[in-house]
Each structure stands twice: as C-alpha cells, then as structure tokens.
Amino acid sequence: MPFPELQEIQKIVASPMTRNKKLSAICLALNRTVSYFNWVGFYIADDAKRELVLGPFIGTPTEHIRIPFGKGICGRAADELETVIVQDVTGEENYLSCGIDVRSEIIVPVFKNGRFVAELDIDSHVPSPFKAKDRAFLEEVCRIASLLF
Numbered sequence: 001m002p003f004p005e006l007q008e009i010q011k012i013v014a015s016p017m018t019r020n021k022k023l024s025a026i027c028l029a030l031n032r033t034v035s036y037f038n039w040v041g042f043y044i045a046d047d048a049k050r051e052l053v054l055g056p057f058i059g060t061p062t063e064h065i066r067i068p069f070g071k072g073i074c075g076r077a078a079d080e081l082e083t084v085i086v087q088d089v090t091g092e093e094n095y096l097s098c099g100i101d102v103r104s105e106i107i108v109p110v111f112k113n114g115r116f117v118a119e120l121d122i123d124s125h126v127p128s129p130f131k132a133k134d135r136a137f138l139e140e141v142c143r144i145a146s147l148l149f
Contacts, residue, residue, distance in 0.1 A: 003034060012026055024057075028040075031059070036124045038101070045119075085106045103126055118145075
C-alpha cells in the first residue's frame with residue numbers, strides 16, 4: 001500500500017495555513033492514500049489535566065473528546081510515551097470503542113523538544129493491518145508534525 005510522500009507532509013507543515021488546518025490536511029492525506037487508515041486524528045496533550053483533547057480528524061465523529069492519560073489505548077500511549085499497535089481491539093480490556101467497525105488501532109506519540117505534546121491515532125476496519133513499515137512511516141510523519149507544536 002503506498003503512503004503519501006513525506007514531502008507532501010513537509011509541504012503541509014510549511015504552508016501558511018493555521019495549525020488545525022495543517023493537522024486536518026495531514027489526516028486527509030493519510031486517510032486518502034492508505035486504504036486501511038479508516039479514522040485518522042490527532043489528540044492534543046493537556047499536561048495540566050493529564051488528558052488528551054481531540055483535535056482535527058477525518059472519519060466518523062467520536063464521543064471520545066477528552067481521554068484521561070492511562071484510559072483506553074490512546075491514554076496508554078500517553079502514559080507509555082511510545083507507539084502502541086493493537087492488531088485486534090476485541091482482545092483489549094482497556095479499549096474505548098469509537099465504532100463497531102473498528103478492528104485495529106495504531107497510536108504514535110508526537111514529541112516537541114523531548115516533551116509529549118500530542119498523538120496521532122489511526123483506526124482500521126481491517127484486523128491486523130499494521131506492519132513495521134506503517135510504524136516507521138507514521139513515526140516520521142509525527143516527527144515532521146512536531147514542528148506544529
């Protein structure tokens with residue numbers, strides 16, 4: 001499956017749009033290019049409240065607007081400060097369902113100057129789609145997106 005060119009992500013980040021429009025454009029580029037990226041969004045870290053706040057996303061609206069660190073897979077990634085891949089969400093006890101079609105999820109943290117500032121959350125309707133190449137690519141996307149924070 002082809003990925004958007006990293007140069008496309010870099011152009012979005014360097015564009016004169018607002019931060020939220022840039023984040024939305026990154027979500028759209030990922031969703032549009034990778035068939036199994038069915039929901040793509042950013043959660044922004046609120047350190048003072050130790051929670052994630054839903055930012056720009058592409059996909060079905062979610063009720064999970066605020067997620068405490070440690071709760072669900074997104075909250076787990078915020079606590080562990082590392083990429084989390086769940087190939088089958090039905091096996092997760094600490095899973096916050098965003099829809100009946102979601103089968104798997106990858107969450108990649110965004111760091112600015114070594115500090116956790118956000119995360120990229122991608123849901124898939126396909127079980128076990130995420131490979132090492134997805135992880136490596138998305139971690140690079142998040143490194144580029146960190147310039148927005």
